[in-house]
Amino acid sequence: MAEVIALMTNRRLILWLIAGHLLWSCSLLGLWAAGRLMVAPGLWWAALFLALQLFAAGQLILPVLLLHPWYRSRLFYLFWGLLLALSIWLINQVPPGEAWSPLLTVIKSGLLLLVATLTGTVLARHITRLWEILPIGLVMTLADLVSFFHGPTAGFAREIEQYYRLPEGPAPLIDMVLVKLVFPGSVGLAPVFGISDWIMVVFFAVVARRHGVNDNLFGAPGETLARQGRIGGYLPVPVAALFAGTVLAQATGLFIPALPLIALIVLLWYAGRFLLLRRAGREQ
DSSP: OHHHHHHHHHHHHHHHHHHHHHHHHHHHHHHHHHHTTOSSOOHHHHHHHHHHHHHHHHHTTGGGGGOOOOOOOHHHHHHHHHHHHHHHHHHHTSOTTSTTHHHHHHHHHHHHHHHHHHHHHHHHTTOOSGGGHHHHHHHHHHHHHHHHHHSHHHHHHHHHHHHHHSOOSSOOGGGGGEEEEOOTTOSSOEEEEEHHHHHHHHHHHHHHHHTTOOOBTTSSOHHHHHHHTOOSOOOBHHHHHHHHHHHHHHHHTOOOOHHHHHHHHHHHHHHHHHHHHHHHHHHO
């Protein structure tokens, strides 16, 4: 009986998750329409638009914090993974000049976030001890930095930069896994981060919840907010780290890998929190 209840709860939460991502995509479309009316907006407006979109995306993590552990076969994950990947690929085949291109772009961004959210949630359930995120964070940081300096990441960055400055021909293949967001005064949506960045954002948030760590910078733990149905009060540390990295890249005009920065900020936050708790314990 308990398994049936858990299954029904998970189905309801996943439906809420899908509806939330669809609503997020629609809000991006409205924000894009409003942003086109702005003439020569400054960096502060760009930062505000980015903050609104990432903060709203952060609320989409709340349903997965309540998901019950439920193990499926590999065929189940393979089927849904291929179906979502095929949907993203089909949307990516639409030429950028078409009238419905902005609509399909925001839908694709929502699909990418949905896939990343589910993937990060599945990965987080394999972390049995909190300290295990330390080697994962270090390996992830080193791998991304090596790829940036000596691997394909730098080449991908140049391809994307050249394409969006002079969009001729088909988009680079890497464009298919980039989440695009709205910036004021822009004709279209701009790529901001990759699907792997959001996977790790959700991964760190779910790990924090599973091990009883409050990573919400606005107060109450995300699980508590999710159970109470309170939306708009959740800002996990990884989302703030992604925002900081994106603003830094926009301000400097440099391509800054988000994964190492996310891992670094999260690990430093954990270290600082541990030291504070240890000091409080000694004082007692």
